[in-house]
Amino acid sequence: MADYPPTVRELLAAMRELPSIGPRSAERLVLFLLEETKGTKERLARLLQAAGTRVHPCTRCGFYAEEELCELCRDPVRDPLLWCVVASPGDVLRIERASAFRGIYHVLGRKLSPLDGVGPEEIPTGLLLARIEREHPREIILALGTDAEGEATALYLGQILKKTGSRISSLATGLPAGGGLEFADSVTLSYALAGRREL
Ligand SMILES: [Zn+2]
Secondary structure (H helix, E strand, O other): OOOOOHHHHHHHHHHHOOOOOOHHHHHHHHHHHHHOOOOHHHHHHHHHHHHHHHOEEOOOOOOEEOOOOOHHHHOOOOEEEEEEEEOOHHHHHHHHHOOOOOEEEEEOOOOOEHHHOEOHHHOOHHHHHHHHHHHOOOEEEEEOOOOHHHHHHHHHHHHHHHHHOOEEEEOOOOOOOOOOHHHOOHHHHHHHHHOOEEO
């Protein structure tokens, strides 16, 4: 049975490794790229290569950066003593879009999830504690979502961080129950930030 040439087959297989891309979407995207003449595939190839080599986690907060520090950490207008701890780099942008936070971030990278084998020892608290020791934040807001993993992680971190002397708060107020930050709109997020409660 006839099939696409080897390179196209490999490209289809690679596309299918992306989230939310099934066999049909992969085929549609690959055929589009093969036929387009506006230079999209050349630009994509160049940018994917650059993203792989140039983009890395900010050495201070863990958000995406192309220099040692990310743009948020280099912004002199932000309050460096007000922190927001989030689970993923995407959550940083969700809070930024709510335009209600002028501090800086700490990207934890993971949430507690005993069912998936992510226990307390897998949560990189050492990096966070070392950073707190260096920078002495005034307040740390835990914005880890209202799903079971987020709540458990906030509870666990709250216990550990209480000993640091910083004020620890959580932004659970008003967020949709049972979800990560991706389920909250900007208005809800800004209310949740304003109405944060101390732990
Ligand atoms: Zn940063």
